[in-house]
Amino acid sequence: MQIIENPNKKSWSEILKRPTQTVDAIEATVNEIFTEVSQDGDSAIKKYTNKFDGVALASNIVTFIEIEAAVKEVPENLKNAIKQAKANIEVFHKAQKTAKLAIETTNGVDCWQEKRPIQKVGLYIPGGTAPLFSTVLMLAIPAQIAGCKEIILCSPPNKKGKLAPEILFAAQLCGVTKIIKVGGIQAIAGLTFGTQSIPKVYKIFGPGNQFVTVAKQLATKHGVAIDMPAGPSELLVVADETANAAYVASDLLSQAEHGVDSQVILVSTSKVLIDQVSEQVKKQLQALPRKIIAEKAIENSKLIYVEDDATALELIDEYGPEHYIICCKNEDLYVDNINNAGSVFIGDYTPESAGDYASGTNHTLPTNGFSKAYSGVNLDSFMKTMTFQKISKEGLLNIGETIELMAEAEGLQAHKNAVSIRLKDLK
Known part of the structure; x- marks a missing residue:
C-alpha cells in the first residue's frame, strides 16, 4: 500500500481517484449488447451467456425442482445463520415504515402523502468469484416488506449452468417470484427491455462490476429506474493512535478481497499506526485464500497521514466513501461531522463485515463518490411517495x-x- 504524508489539497482529487475504467471505454460494449437484446430477446441473452459465462443453457429459468434440490445442499448451520441475518434485516427495514402524512394547508384544502410499492423490480446478484447470497437478503427483504408484486432475480450461472445453492435458498426464503440464470450486461438489458423469459421491470437494484454499473446507467435512458450507480466496493477507515492495527488491517483486507478493482484507504493522524497497519496487512494477506485478488486491490489503495482531525474530515468528505469505519478516541467528532458516506461503522468492535451480513443495515451502497448525492438501499427505495389533495x-x-x-x-x-x-x- 502506498503511504502518503500530508498531501496538498490540490492533489487530493488525483490521490483519491478510483481505479476504474472510464465510461467511454465500456459504453460501446454495453450499447452493442443492449441493441442486440432489444432486437433479438432470448437468443441474444443465450449468445452472451455462452460468451461470457461459458455455458449454453437450454433454459435460463430456475425451476421449483432446482430450488428444492439447492435447499437440501445448504448446511443447516448456514441456513440458521441466513435466517438470523434475515430476521435482523427485517427488523431494521420494517422500522423504516412511515405512516400516512395528512394536513389541511388552509381551510377546505386537504393534502396528504402516501407510499405505494414499485410493482415490478429486478434484483441483480453478482456471481463470478464470490456468489453474493447476502445481497439477496439485502434486496429481496425490503422488496417483500414494501409489497412489490413481482421480484425478479438475475444472477450469472456457473460453468455447470447452475446458481449457488445459497442464492437459491435465500431467494425462496425472501419471497423472490422468479429466478433467472443470467448475468452481466445482458441481465440488465433483459430487465430493461423484457424478453421471452425475462420480465421487463420498473426499477433495477444491485451491485456489480464496472460493466454492470454502466449498463444500469444506460437502462435509465430507456425508462427504467435504478437504485444508484454502484460499482466496485470501497472502504475508508479513519483511525488514530488508540486504534488496534490488526483490526484496521483486517477491515481493509475484507474489502480488498472483493475484487481487483476494489479500493481501500486508511486516513490517520498517527504515523506509528500507519506503519503498524502496513505490517499487519502484509502479514494477514498471506493467509487469505483470495490473496491474489486482495493483493491487486491493495495496489490501488493508500495509507494517508494528516496532521489533524479537521483535515481528515475534509479529506474523507471529499472522497465520499461507500463504507466508512471510525476507530478514534474522539469518535463523536467524526460521526457528527461526516456528510458523505454510504454506511458508517463506529468503534473497534464494529467491523464492516457486520453490515455486509447480519447487523440489519443494508449493504447495497453508493460507490465512486456518489454518497455525496445518493443514499444506500432502504425500504423507501422500493416505494414511491404519492401526494393527494381534496379541495x-x-x-x-x-x-x-x-x-x-x-x-x-x-x-x-x-x-x-x-x-x-x-x-x-x-x-
Whole structure:
C-alpha cells in the first residue's frame, strides 16, 4: 500500500481517484449488447451467456425442482445463520415504515402523502468469484416488506449452468417470484427491455462490476429506474493512535478481497499506526485464500497521514466513501461531522463485515463518490411517495384568486379558466 504524508489539497482529487475504467471505454460494449437484446430477446441473452459465462443453457429459468434440490445442499448451520441475518434485516427495514402524512394547508384544502410499492423490480446478484447470497437478503427483504408484486432475480450461472445453492435458498426464503440464470450486461438489458423469459421491470437494484454499473446507467435512458450507480466496493477507515492495527488491517483486507478493482484507504493522524497497519496487512494477506485478488486491490489503495482531525474530515468528505469505519478516541467528532458516506461503522468492535451480513443495515451502497448525492438501499427505495389533495367549495374560494393571479402572470390562461369557471358557480 502506498503511504502518503500530508498531501496538498490540490492533489487530493488525483490521490483519491478510483481505479476504474472510464465510461467511454465500456459504453460501446454495453450499447452493442443492449441493441442486440432489444432486437433479438432470448437468443441474444443465450449468445452472451455462452460468451461470457461459458455455458449454453437450454433454459435460463430456475425451476421449483432446482430450488428444492439447492435447499437440501445448504448446511443447516448456514441456513440458521441466513435466517438470523434475515430476521435482523427485517427488523431494521420494517422500522423504516412511515405512516400516512395528512394536513389541511388552509381551510377546505386537504393534502396528504402516501407510499405505494414499485410493482415490478429486478434484483441483480453478482456471481463470478464470490456468489453474493447476502445481497439477496439485502434486496429481496425490503422488496417483500414494501409489497412489490413481482421480484425478479438475475444472477450469472456457473460453468455447470447452475446458481449457488445459497442464492437459491435465500431467494425462496425472501419471497423472490422468479429466478433467472443470467448475468452481466445482458441481465440488465433483459430487465430493461423484457424478453421471452425475462420480465421487463420498473426499477433495477444491485451491485456489480464496472460493466454492470454502466449498463444500469444506460437502462435509465430507456425508462427504467435504478437504485444508484454502484460499482466496485470501497472502504475508508479513519483511525488514530488508540486504534488496534490488526483490526484496521483486517477491515481493509475484507474489502480488498472483493475484487481487483476494489479500493481501500486508511486516513490517520498517527504515523506509528500507519506503519503498524502496513505490517499487519502484509502479514494477514498471506493467509487469505483470495490473496491474489486482495493483493491487486491493495495496489490501488493508500495509507494517508494528516496532521489533524479537521483535515481528515475534509479529506474523507471529499472522497465520499461507500463504507466508512471510525476507530478514534474522539469518535463523536467524526460521526457528527461526516456528510458523505454510504454506511458508517463506529468503534473497534464494529467491523464492516457486520453490515455486509447480519447487523440489519443494508449493504447495497453508493460507490465512486456518489454518497455525496445518493443514499444506500432502504425500504423507501422500493416505494414511491404519492401526494393527494381534496379541495372543498370553501377551500377553492380561499385559494382560487391566488391560483388565478399566478396562472395569468405566467400566461397560462387555460390554467386560470379551470379555476374561474368553478368560482363563477360558487359566487
